[in-house]
Amino acid sequence: MTKRHRAFAGFILLALGLMGMSALLLLKSETQRRETRFSEYVQNISGIVRNQLDTNEAVLAGFSAFLQAVDQSDTEAAARYAAAVMAAYPHLYMLEAARAVPVAEQTAFEALLRRTWRPDFTLKDFPTLTQQPARHQAFLRETWPVLFMYPVLTEANAIYGVRLETVGYLSHALARTYNNPKPVVSPVFTMYEGGEAFILMQSVSRPERMRESLRPNFFGSTMVALLLVRTGSLLDAVMHANLDPRVHIRAVLQTAAGTESHVFATGSGKTGFVDRFFLPLLEERVEIRSASQPMTLLFERQLRFADVLSGQTLLLLVLLGAAFVLIPLLLIRHFKALEQAEVQHQRSTYLATHDVLTDLPNRYLFADRFEQALSHWQLERVPFAVLLIDLDHFKDINDHYGHEVGDQVLRALASRMLGATRGEDTVARYGGDEFVVLVTDLADPDNAQLKASKLLEAIGQSIITSAGEISLSCSIGIALCPLHGQTLDTLLRAADQAMYGVKQLGRKGIAMTKAM
16 A cells, blocks of 8 residues: 555545544534433422422421311311312322320220211221231320321221221331421322322320310320322322423332332333443432422433434434545545546656657656766766667568568567666667667676677567568667767767768677777
């Protein structure tokens, strides 16, 4: 590979590299734009969930305050209050209230509510109601039956009278409400009537009041306000604002017991192997530090080429792809044109310095070689010789056989003369049937005649042409530098005189010019 080829290949690689880098930067810019949109999306969804949790806490605080003021048997006022709250916040599922009943007073309390409220009222254990095995529960000095629920659901009627401390997932949360003014959250659980939810509960205390034995005592001096929140309501709020269905969202609730409880998870669209291999997986973790409902939101979004290849980006990539193909083609075409021009230039230079028929140097190139030999003689004082060769009776060949055969003879003789000389010597066609030979580095001038003898012998051998076998001879004149002159014209005249002397003596011979 030539230096020009290497430079050309390097230029193409540079151009392709720049276009490839431009495409990568374009894709990176689109990816960063998607990452920014993903962060904005995460903030938006996190804000929605945070508002829901804050609303839960505010509603529970209002309900707790209401229970501190309501009359012990005024469930109608409590229902009106709960109805107003549920209408304002439709994502809430239910408001409940349970009151503390000393263990020693359970029988009397049960009898009171049967007499004043429901004849079939009874205190219940949750495992017995649901026919589930009993779970470990925190030890409490009171029992906590559920006495108020809103809305009143037929499928949830069996919950009236259920002791909260017997509900496995509420027992420890209930225990934590003691002497704790802050709300406490339960784990996520499956409700009796179906569906998953978690409960936010808060203890409520008020001064002991005079009891009226003729009225049911729903709200005593020590109560627990409960707010039931379906996990589906949170999911619905997220899905309602979920502008990108390919984002996978998972919510985890940190419960009062210090455990993690799965709240909800959204699905995510399928992605191909190519997308997963080349494009990043966007991930963010948001900690919602709610005082009562600390929650962790996990967001994942696998970028796809369909996301980053917008219409404008595709257009730019198509243009870069076209440039990726066209620029090398144009460069190759330009390079070929340069090579062709260089070949033509070399051809023109060659034709200007060589004979078209024999491919031997012409008189102009011979003159340049002579100047080089003369400079070498001036430095090293090593003589050289100029041999002038004239073919004998060559005109007869042209006249008898034609110029085509004559050209065949000249080409054959040129090859033979090159074979009879050294590589550092110069054989040139000086015109017509005349040739000149520059023999350099003659340590012994007599060697010039030996060179001439080899040429005479080579030329004298028969030549096979299209007209048959042809033989001819030549006359050679020799001139030595500096003995016979120091210029080309002087040496050529001297060699011509010697060659002319050979012609006069009958041709086919060698003669050296006499010293001048």
